[in-house]
Amino acid sequence: MPRSETEIGAGQHDFGAALLNPELPLPEGIVGPHGKNALKRFAVYRNNVTVSLIDALSGIFPAIQRLVGERFFRDLARLYIAKEPPRSPVIFEYGGGFAAFLERFEPLARYPYLPDVARLERAWLDAFHATDADPLHPGSLGAIPPEHLAGTTFIAHPAARIVKSGFAAVSIFSASREDRTLEGIRPDEPEDGLITRPSDAVQIRRLPAGAAEFFTALIAGASLGEAAGKTIARHPGFDLPSAISAMLEAGVFSGCSFGATSSEETA
Amino acid sequence: MTQSAPKSPIVETSRFPTGPLPPRAGAGLKTEHVDAILADEHRIGFLEVHAENYMGGGGPAHRALAAIRREFPLSVHGVGLSIGSESGIDPAHLERLAGVVERYEPAMVSEHLAWSSHDAGYFNDLLPVPYNAQTLDRVVAHISQIQDRLKRPILLENPSTYVAFEQSTMSETDFIRDIARKSGCGLLLDVNNVFVSATNHGWKPMHYLRDFPLELVEEIHLAGHAEDVDDEGDLLLIDAHDRPVADTVWKLFEIVISQAGALPTLIEWDNDVPEWPVLRREALLADAILDRLGPASLLGSRHAAE
Ligand SMILES: [Fe+2]
Numbered sequence: 110m111p112r113s114e115t116e117i118g119a120g121q122h123d124f125g126a127a128l129l130n131p132e133l134p135l136p137e138g139i140v141g142p143h144g145k146n147a148l149k150r151f152a153v154y155r156n157n158v159t160v161s162l163i164d165a166l167s168g169i170f171p172a173i174q175r176l177v178g179e180r181f182f183r184d185l186a187r188l189y190i191a192k193e194p195p196r197s198p199v200i201f202e203y204g205g206g207f208a209a210f211l212e213r214f215e216p217l218a219r220y221p222y223l224p225d226v227a228r229l230e231r232a233w234l235d236a237f238h239a240t241d242a243d244p245l246h247p248g249s250l251g252a253i254p255p256e257h258l259a260g261t262t263f264i265a266h267p268a269a270r271i272v273k274s275g276f277a278a279v280s281i282f283s284a285s286r287e288d289r290t291l292e293g294i295r296p297d298e299p300e301d302g303l304i305t306r307p308s309d310a311v312q313i314r315r316l317p318a319g320a321a322e323f324f325t326a327l328i329a330g331a332s333l334g335e336a337a338g339k340t341i342a343r344h345p346g347f348d349l350p351s352a353i354s355a356m357l358e359a360g361v362f363s364g365c366s367f368g369a370t371s372s373e374e375t376a
Numbered sequence: 377m378t379q380s381a382p383k384s385p386i387v388e389t390s391r392f393p394t395g396p397l398p399p400r401a402g403a404g405l406k407t408e409h410v411d412a413i414l415a416d417e418h419r420i421g422f423l424e425v426h427a428e429n430y431m432g433g434g435g436p437a438h439r440a441l442a443a444i445r446r447e448f449p450l451s452v453h454g455v456g457l458s459i460g461s462e463s464g465i466d467p468a469h470l471e472r473l474a475g476v477v478e479r480y481e482p483a484m485v486s487e488h489l490a491w492s493s494h495d496a497g498y499f500n501d502l503l504p505v506p507y508n509a510q511t512l513d514r515v516v517a518h519i520s521q522i523q524d525r526l527k528r529p530i531l532l533e534n535p536s537t538y539v540a541f542e543q544s545t546m547s548e549t550d551f552i553r554d555i556a557r558k559s560g561c562g563l564l565l566d567v568n569n570v571f572v573s574a575t576n577h578g579w580k581p582m583h584y585l586r587d588f589p590l591e592l593v594e595e596i597h598l599a600g601h602a603e604d605v606d607d608e609g610d611l612l613l614i615d616a617h618d619r620p621v622a623d624t625v626w627k628l629f630e631i632v633i634s635q636a637g638a639l640p641t642l643i644e645w646d647n648d649v650p651e652w653p654v655l656r657r658e659a660l661l662a663d664a665i666l667d668r669l670g671p672a673s674l675l676g677s678r679h680a681a682e
Pocket residue numbers: 533566597644
């Protein structure tokens with residue numbers, strides 16, 4: 110409930126605007142003690158806000174920071190913060206627009222894979238904080254009568270994320286996070302990434318062609334038969350059995366149900 | 377192996393041990409210290425977490441905090457409610473805080489006399505408010521809203537500040553006392569913040585402590601500060617939380633304890649976080665002062681009676 114500005118002196122709107130824009134003058138009524146000036150004093154707040162948010166972004170996007178270098182990253186982060194400050198005090202959710210910001214950032218146009226690497230990093234942290242759930246037991250599909258398999262639908266695990274990329278985003282993400290060089294990686298090779306957290310640790314995998322569409326359809330609620338049919342139509346070489354064993358091993362789903370009996374597996 | 381004995385049914389009233397924060401030293405919990413704390417022979421008095429770090433649904437952070445909570449008293453310290461905000465308390469954020477409090481049943485919940493959110497977004501810093509009747513009404517209304525939702529009183533922490541407002545008409549100590557009286561909240565006295573603000577505004581820390589309602593204090597914070605200079609080249613202290621507690625702040629802490637008695641005392645160390653033994657050493661220094669000066673204190677009887 111924004112209240113009408115009846116207070117004398119600057120309100121928090123002006124204070125906040127001056128925090129993010131060092132070109133703006135001191136907000137009205139901000140002073141030092143005993144007639145002292147307050148420019149350097151106010152600069153402490155400006156610095157706290159910017160540095161703490163830059164540090165937060167470097168914690169959320171460590172692979173990007175390593176790829177562009179720390180100094181460049183901090184300048185980049187400063188620009189992003191001014192454009193898109195966090196909306197919520199839950200700072201580990203910050204940076205949802207960072208990939209799109211990188212996409213439009215002209216000086217990085219020569220590194221078109223960076224936005225997708227940023228998407229993987231954001232998805233990695235979402236998976237880290239996602240609600241706990243036991244992944245679907247690998248044996249549970251075997252317990253479904255064969256005639257019901259095609260109609261089986263799945264419940265996505267809260268941590269499961271898919272990032273499709275026209276670049277070698279997964280290989281570049283992994284190399285950067287493991288402090289390796291990009292030697293031997295062909296950046297233009299398309300790679301789809303799967304992020305899951307079957308137990309305590311977040312895992313990231315490269316998906317074979319078609320698997321991203323297949324899992325995306327299942328996550329959206331399509332039955333096994335529908336998802337497989339659609340995927341095979343677009344990717345004739347799609348290896349359905351290995352996609353199914355990969356999804357069970359990675360923990361993409363936390364439950365499934367089939368037919369009218371709707372026996373739900375969540376154990 | 378023989379058949380195991382039938383399990384007796386476990387009646388769970390609370391998932392965690394209950395009880396107040398002990399009048400001992402505690403530490404701000406850092407993920408990298410969890411294993412060392414659990415394995416340490418020295419049992420730290422309590423741990424404090426920033427509520428916002430546990431507002432996700434699940435994952436390793438919650439698993440670690442639950443393990444800590446099973447063995448230690450916990451204090452939940454919010455940094456994002458923006459109690460001084462002109463645009464009201466964000467109900468969604470209050471719900472998130474309530475979720476953390478319900479999940480961990482902490483012995484204490486505290487927040488800051490500051491604001492951090494406005495229409496432009498969240499600034500990730502504790503920003504100052506002018507001390508006058510208007511701000512007072514607003515802060516009291518917000519604390520009441522929070523306490524109603526959480527169904528428990530909270531503690532309000534005195535800030536460290538760098539600027540003053542022409543609009544201020546009250547002293548910080550009068551302002552804080554009135555808030556506590558009108559809202560029914562308790563107080564968290566950050567002794568480092570007292571020293572930082574006193575230096576930055578030219579107050580005497582001893583005068584501040586004399587005017588502060590020590591009888592309402594239920595927890596103490598201690599932390600390290602950094603030195604800078606103001607526009608005139610005079611000393612300006614920064615509430616950095618990145619180093620050991622300064623000797624001057626230990627001295628003020630001794631004075632507070634000799635007057636107020638032993639209180640739960642948190643060592644805050646949030647930046648350039650050292651290995652656990654360094655943090656533990658600070659906690660042991662605080663424990664020694666609490667043991668030495670707490671029992672003979674002027675107000676000590678109120679704690680002994682608890
Ligand atoms: Fe504090």
